[in-house]
Amino acid sequence: MARPSITKKGGPDAASGDARREAIRRRELRLKEQARQARRVRPLITPEGAALNLKIATASERAGAFLLDFALQIMAIIASVWIIALAFSSMGFEGWVIAGSVSAVVVFLLRNFYFIFFEIGRKAATPGKRALGLRVAARNGGRLTANAVLARNFMRELEVFLPLSLLLMTAEDEVSGWIRLLGIAWTGVFALFPLFNRDKLRVGDLIAGTIVIHAPRTKLKQDITSPTPFSRGSTYQFTEAELDTYGIHELHVLEDVLRQSTKEIKARVAERIRSKIGREKGESEDDVAFLEAYYAALRARLEQKMLFGERKADKFDTGN
Amino acid sequence: MNDRVMKSYRFREERQDDWARLDQIVTRAEKRGVRALSDEEMTTLPALYRQAVSSLSMARSISLDQNVLAYLETLCARAYFFVYGTRVSIGRRIAQYFRRDWPASVSAALWPTVLAALCLFGGAALAFFLCMQDMEWYWTFHQGWDSRNPDASVEHLRETLYTEDTDIADMLAAFAAQLFSHNSGIAIFAFALGFCFGMPTAILLIYNGVYLGSFYAVFWDKGLGFELTGWLLIHGVTELFAIVLAGAAGFMIGGAVAFPGTKSRMQSMRDAGNEAALVIIGAVLMLFIAALLEGFGRQLINSDVTRYVIAVSTLAFWLAYFYWPRQRPEETP
Numbered sequence: 001m002a003r004p005s006i007t008k009k010g011g012p013d014a015a016s017g018d019a020r021r022e023a024i025r026r027r028e029l030r031l032k033e034q035a036r037q038a039r040r041v042r043p044l045i046t047p048e049g050a051a052l053n054l055k056i057a058t059a060s061e062r063a064g065a066f067l068l069d070f071a072l073q074i075m076a077i078i079a080s081v082w083i084i085a086l087a088f089s090s091m092g093f094e095g096w097v098i099a100g101s102v103s104a105v106v107v108f109l110l111r112n113f114y115f116i117f118f119e120i121g122r123k124a125a126t127p128g129k130r131a132l133g134l135r136v137a138a139r140n141g142g143r144l145t146a147n148a149v150l151a152r153n154f155m156r157e158l159e160v161f162l163p164l165s166l167l168l169m170t171a172e173d174e175v176s177g178w179i180r181l182l183g184i185a186w187t188g189v190f191a192l193f194p195l196f197n198r199d200k201l202r203v204g205d206l207i208a209g210t211i212v213i214h215a216p217r218t219k220l221k222q223d224i225t226s227p228t229p230f231s232r233g234s235t236y237q238f239t240e241a242e243l244d245t246y247g248i249h250e251l252h253v254l255e256d257v258l259r260q261s262t263k264e265i266k267a268r269v270a271e272r273i274r275s276k277i278g279r280e281k282g283e284s285e286d287d288v289a290f291l292e293a294y295y296a297a298l299r300a301r302l303e304q305k306m307l308f309g310e311r312k313a314d315k316f317d318t319g320n
Numbered sequence: 321m322n323d324r325v326m327k328s329y330r331f332r333e334e335r336q337d338d339w340a341r342l343d344q345i346v347t348r349a350e351k352r353g354v355r356a357l358s359d360e361e362m363t364t365l366p367a368l369y370r371q372a373v374s375s376l377s378m379a380r381s382i383s384l385d386q387n388v389l390a391y392l393e394t395l396c397a398r399a400y401f402f403v404y405g406t407r408v409s410i411g412r413r414i415a416q417y418f419r420r421d422w423p424a425s426v427s428a429a430l431w432p433t434v435l436a437a438l439c440l441f442g443g444a445a446l447a448f449f450l451c452m453q454d455m456e457w458y459w460t461f462h463q464g465w466d467s468r469n470p471d472a473s474v475e476h477l478r479e480t481l482y483t484e485d486t487d488i489a490d491m492l493a494a495f496a497a498q499l500f501s502h503n504s505g506i507a508i509f510a511f512a513l514g515f516c517f518g519m520p521t522a523i524l525l526i527y528n529g530v531y532l533g534s535f536y537a538v539f540w541d542k543g544l545g546f547e548l549t550g551w552l553l554i555h556g557v558t559e560l561f562a563i564v565l566a567g568a569a570g571f572m573i574g575g576a577v578a579f580p581g582t583k584s585r586m587q588s589m590r591d592a593g594n595e596a597a598l599v600i601i602g603a604v605l606m607l608f609i610a611a612l613l614e615g616f617g618r619q620l621i622n623s624d625v626t627r628y629v630i631a632v633s634t635l636a637f638w639l640a641y642f643y644w645p646r647q648r649p650e651e652t653p
Contacts, residue, residue, distance in 0.1 A: 047404075050373040052397050101492035112604065122350050124401070135401070139590075143404060146413055151597035158512035206586070207515060207573060207593035215398065220336065220343075220391045225329050252386050259387070299384050300326045307327070307382065 027316060030249070042199070042211070044141045057134045057214045059194050062202075066160075068128030073114050080106045115156065119149045133216025139199075139209050148208040155204030163187040224258050225296040236293035242277040243301040249314035251302060254295050258288075266291060328383035335375050339395060342368040346398050369399045417598070425598035426642040429568050432575065436510075436567030439522050440560065443529025444536070451537030461534045468535070474542045481544070481551045482622045495615025504607045507566035511573075511600045515589065518574025525567045550627035555613035557635045562606035569596035569603065606638075 040058070043051045057065075081103040088095035088102070118126040124144055125135040136152070138144045166183045194200045199211055246254075257269050270287040273294060274280070302312060345361050345368070357365070376392040383389065426433070450457040455470045462469065468480055506528050513520035539548040576592030577585060613630070621627055 044400075046373060046400055048370055048373050050377050050396075052373075052376075052400060053393060054397060097490075098492055101495065104497075105495075122353060137401065144401075145594065147594040147597040150601050151593045154508060154597065154600055155512050157508045162509070203515070207589060208597070209590035209593065213397075215394050217398075218387070218391045218394045220339065221387045223329060223332060223385060223388070225326060248384060251384055255386055296326070299328070303326065303328050303382060303384055306384070 024316075027314065039198075040214075042213075046141075054137070055214045056199055057132075057212045059200050061132050061134060061214060062194060062200065062212060065126070065128040065132045065134055068131055069115070069126045070128075072127055073110055076114075077103075077107055077110055080110075115153045116149055119153065120146050129212070133214055134212050135215055136210050137213050139205075139211045144210065148210050150208075152202075152204035152208035152210050155202070155207055158187070159190045159193070159202055159204065163191050221259065224255065224292055225299065236290065236297070238277075238294065238297045240301070242279075243298050244312075245277050245315060246298060247312040247314040247317050248302055251295070251298050254291065254298070258291055258295060263287075328379075328385060328388075331375075331378065331382060332385070332388055335371070338368055338371055339375070339392070342372050342399055343395055346395070346402050349402055350398070366403065369396075369403050372396050372399060417601075421598050422602045423642050423644075423646070425595055426565060426602065428595070429565075429572055429599055430643075432568035432571035433564060435571055436521075436525055436564045439525035439567065440529040440532075440564055443526035444533035445529075447530040447533030448537045448540070451534045452541065455537075455541065458534050458538060461530050468538060470538050470541065472538075474544065477539060477542055477544055478547065481547050491615050491619050493615075494619060495611050504604075507563050507603055507607060508600075510563065510567040511569045511596065511603075514570025514573035514596070515577050516574070517578045518571045521567050521570035521574060525563070528563065547624060550624040550631070551618065553631035554618050554621070554627045555610045557631050558606050558613060558638070559610035561635075561638055562603040562610060565599055565606070566603040569599040572596045572599070 040055050041053045042056055044054050045051055081099075084099050084103050084106070085096075088099035091098070115126055119136050123130060123135065124137065129135060136144060136149070138148060163184060166180060166187060190203050194202045199205075201211065205211060254269070257266060261269075267287045270290050271281075273291070305312060342365070345357060345365055348356050348361075354362075372392065373396050376389075376396050379389055379392055447457070447461060458470050468477060506524055510521045510524050513524065536545075536548065536552075539545060572592045573589060573596050576588040580588035583591070613634075617630060618627075621630070
């Protein structure tokens with residue numbers, strides 16, 4: 001992408017100068033955010049030679065997924081213990097002893113095999129990961145083996161349960177208090193490991209050669225330029241100068257506005273575009289129809305330019 | 321400008337039915353497995369997948385519709401993971417694990433196993449001889465809460481080795497307690513801590529050995545060595561073997577980190593990690609079996625001779641299962 005240069009229009013009006021500075025500042029923030037998002041992408045070359053842009057999951061997504069799974073585990077434990085207690089409660093004291101032991105076995109299985117069971121499955125993700133659109137993949141792009149899933153999940157004991165049990169441990173005297181503090185610091189290194197590497201790997205991922213990626217399911221929506229049912233916009237004609245006002249970024253923002261915002265916002269955006277390209281609102285003009293027509297025309301123009309190797313990144317981008 | 325002539329729109333219109341079809345097949349496969357797919361779907365899948373992948377690279381260069389790009393990106397990723405994902409059913413995978421992978425991985429890890437056994441039993445022997453010379457050593461290794469200490473009477477110690485009246489509830493309780501015992505924690509940590517060059521693993525094993533050895537010395541000192549051995553080994557053969565194997569898994573990873581050879585350190589750790597995972601899941605299974613033996617076997621069987629027979633036969637079984645030379649069957653992916 002060509003580095004867009006910013007053209008300075010010297011305006012005599014101080015207010016418009018401020019607005020412009022604000023726009024430039026926002027653009028810089030946006031570019032920074034884009035660069036940050038781009039760092040998350042790990043291209044994977046498929047055997048067909050095509051590149052898939054896999055996005056690695058952020059540390060906060062991973063933490064969220066883990067908390068969800070942890071909550072689910074605890075709920076499953078409570079539910080199963082409750083059912084077991086009900087089943088054995090008629091047997092008196094002995095029943096309670098048996099119920100206690102059976103639930104201990106259930107807890108053991110849930111704690112050790114919950115993650116493994118779901119990650120070995122077809123979706124390679126626990127319910128918590130699925131809810132956040134995450135899945136486990138092999139780091140080299142190959143197939144995710146059961147061994148890798150086992151290895152990454154046994155390490156969880158060290159990363160999560162050891163610090164947790166140290167936190168819950170009570171210190172009797174000063175010495176054991178210090179030992180506990182040291183232990184927490186040491187295990188904290190493992191718990192916080194994902195924050196300090198580029199791929200957000202936890203120690204288990206490191207050992208198993210896995211990575212967690214963000215690949216949520218996306219629905220294919222109706223193309224906005226599709227002639228049915230939006231045929232209202234076909235009466236508009238735009239000049240090249242009117243279309244050259246905006247770039248790809250504005251096109252994408254417009255797409256989002258058309259797909260998901262309210263009527264009021266659409267009206268305001270339409271007003272903004274009209275004033276920018278210097279058009280008057282017609283007598284019985286429909287804002288949505290105008291926006292759709294403008295979107296279609298702008299996209300056609302930008303795509304055509306793109307075919308000639310010219311990407312106009314945003315409205316500041318004049319191509320030189 | 322007419323909408324209909326827009327290239328990206330025509331591009332999408334021509335292909336979206338195929339994308340939807342691929343989406344449907346992949347969704348079904350993700351939900352219900354490969355078997356839910358018909359033969360016809362299986363044969364069209366590779367073509368649909370390849371088409372979607374080429375659509376994606378084309379869309380990147382001609383379309384500015386964010387939704388289409390995002391859709392194709394995730395559709396291709398999902399299809400890729402399915403097409404190149406593992407095909408072996410979980411049942412076959414488990415069968416293969418017991419038939420081939422488990423014994424193969426354990427026998428391949430012979431030297432780490434020997435090292436782990438040395439740490440564990442070396443620690444035990446050290447503590448045993450220290451305690452035999454001066455019982456005061458016992459208090460260095462143990463806290464006072466255990467009633468089975470050097471000050472206990474012979475009768476009391478003997479009582480703890482045998483169970484007179486047992487019912488199912490007690491056995492279950494003992495079984496459950498064993499699952500959460502100190503030892504299963506040791507096993508998992510011995511593995512998990514392996515990557516710090518194996519040092520914590522060695523310390524854990526030695527510490528556990530010391531604990532065991534000093535405990536043994538108490539009974540030996542009172543002339544209960546023979547009885548204790550039976551009590552301990554009926555499940556201890558399996559349990560201690562599991563701990564040794566877990567330690568071996570830890571040493572495998574530690575060794576791979578310390579001496580990566582010609583591989584990169586990351587690659588070496590990854591390979592060892594995958595191998596070691598086979599050993600450690602086996603060790604967890606063994607701990608489960610040990611818990612069964614302890615919970616039920618030890619409570620039901622109070623004869624020393626039977627206990628010894630079970631101990632020796634489990635040892636023979638594990639050794640034969642892991643180390644008996646066998647033909648390598650053909651590799652199945």
